[in-house]
Amino acid sequence: MLKHSLQFKLSQKLSPQQIQLMKLIQLPTQAFEQRLQEELVENPALESGKEEVENYDEFEDNVNDEYDDYDNEQINTEDINIDEYLSNDETPDYKYQTNNYSDDDEDKSMPFAATVTFHQDLINQLNTFILSDEEREIAEYLVGSIDDTGYIRRSLQDIVDDMAFTQGIYTDEKTIEKILHVVQELEPAGVGARDLQECLLLQLKHKTPSDSIDLAIEIIKDQFEAFTKKHYDKLLQxxxxxxxxLRKAIDEIEKLNPKPGGSYDGNQKPTEHVVPDFTIRIVDGELELSLNGRNAPELHVSKDYQEMLQSYKVANEKSSSQKDAVQFIKQKLDAAKWFIDAIRQRQETLYVTMNAIMHYQSEFFLDGDETKMRPMILKDIADMVGLDISTVSRVANSKYVDTPYGTKLIKEFFSESMKNDQGEDVSTLEIKKILQTVIGEEDKRKPLPDDKLAEILKEKGYPIARRTIAKYREQLDIPVARLRKKI
Structure with a gap:
């Protein structure tokens, strides 16, 4: 049975322009520049650089009415106000004025050196060994099985099977192991190992023999588990x-590289350079914020597109093709206007959000003392600037600020609050800093367990449970007391 019913529903929908703005806001400076270049390529009505402005005659507000019924098209040329797209202003009105931009917009490029890859370097080293054709093929296959950290993670039997199926080379584990010992003679020391224990042993055997080295080899070979668990009393006995x-032997082991492949220069990934989106400086005892100038591009509507509109406006006869062209131009000009307006709003949003964060954490920015960091959550800043929490989150999660104390990710300034013994709200960042200091000053021969750390912080005025101490310690990437022990 069919029924008709009336239902009221409250919903919120984002317009394409709002979605475009949100996507632009979350982009850091370098990604924003890439997005800008993509838009310039996709939209021929949008151009970069300062606009060369010419004076145009004043046109009527609307296109002639006689073309209203042209093929019932979706876009009515009567709705096009051509004057909106023609500007006599020397400076585009979207540009966010004042001196809130730092002078950091010069175009810099980074040279890249051509390097030999890690695996190619190992292959080249094989040329110094006298090998038969079959041994050479096996050695090259083993080198190809080495991962970027320098390990062979597969069993010898798997390698034997794979070589038979893929290379047509029929061999056995004994032969593979013999050639593997050749591969393990290559540099860097430790390459070709099948596990950490073998990797450390290979590196120790490459060192000049001494009493400390000999003892270190025995420890890794016979008491590897006791060493990893730092059971020093057992090792002494x-x-x-x-x-x-024992201390000298352990010092030798701690100098070794657990990932020998990662130390190879040609195997390193390109360094990702952080471009600060903001700069905070202290001028005459006052904080001064500036937005990276590369976030304030100069954009304008293409002069050629303006002339097309002008020609259409003054034409006595308007053909079907001209009418199609003016609709295409309107679409591109609308897209350009939306993009320019989104950039302006992005600049304003970034600046007001970071300005609020700067003033909220002014004590920290003035002297750099992390213990003066105030508890701050997204809602605090959202309420200050009148923006949605999600918008503030987009600004904080991917942007960096250059401060007198180094370049920092903005989201690092946000933290929850806890009560101290005075009932005052303190930042969890402050507590972590104090915890880090206490652990740094402990006697490494007798590291402090979590319950003892909780007692010390309680004495300092921070009543924190042991499990909370454990959580903060893990967030700081600090191991448990047993693994911090030194002999």
């Missing part, structure tokens, strides 16, 4: 050595 001898 097992090898019957003094604490000083």
């Amino acid at each position: 097992k090898f019957d050595v003094s604490k000083e001898q």
Whole structure:
């Protein structure tokens, strides 16, 4: 049975322009520049640089009415106000004025050096060994099985099977292992290992022999598990050595590289350079904020498109093709206007949001003391600037600010609050900083367990549970007391 019913529903929909603005806001400076270039390529009505302005005659507000019924097209040329797209202003009105931009808009390029890859370098080193054709093929296959960290993560039997199926080379594990020992002679030391224990042993055997090196080899070979768990008493008893001898052996082990492949220069990924989106400076004891000038591009409507509109306006006869062209031009000009307006709003949103954060955390920005960081959540800033929390989040999550104390990710200034013993709200960042300091000053021969750390922070005025201490310690990437122990 069919029924008709009336239902009231409240919903919110974002316009394409709003979606475009949100996407632009979350882009950091470098990604924003790339997005800008894409838009310039896609929209021929949009041009960069300062506009060369000419004086145009005043046109009527609307296109002649006689073309209203042209093929019932979706866009009515009567709705086109051509004058909106023609400007006599020397400076585009979208440009966010005042001196809120830093002089950081010069075009810089980074040279890249051509380097030999990690695996190619290993292949080149094989040329120094005398190998048969079959041994050479096996050695090259083993080198190809080495990952970027320098390890072979597959079993020898798997390699034997793969070589039979893919290379047509029939061999056995004993032969593979023999050639593997050749590969493990390559530089950097430790390459070609099948696990961490073998990697460390290979590196130690490459070192000049000494009492400390010999003891280190025995520790890794026979007592690897005790070493990883830092059971130093067991090691002292097992090898019957003094604490000083054990300490020297452990020092040798700690100098080794657990990922030998990562140390190869040609194997490094290109360094990602952070471009600060804001700059904060202290001028005469006052904080001064500026937005990176590369976020304020100069854009204008194409002069050729303006002339097309002018020609259409003054034409005595308007053909079908001309009418199609003016509709295309209107679409492109609308898109250009939306994009320019979105850039202006992006600039304003970035500036007012960072300005609010700067004033909220003014104590920190004035002297750089992280313990003076105030508790701050997204809602605090959203309420100050009258923006949505999601908008503030987009600004904070991907933007960097250059301060007198280094370049920092903006979201690092946000933190929850906790009560101290005085009942005052303090930032969790402040507590983590104090925890880090306490652990840094502890006696490494007797590291402080979490319950003891909780007692110390309570004495300092921060009543925190042991499990909270453990959570903060993990967030700071600090291991448990047993693994911080040194002999």
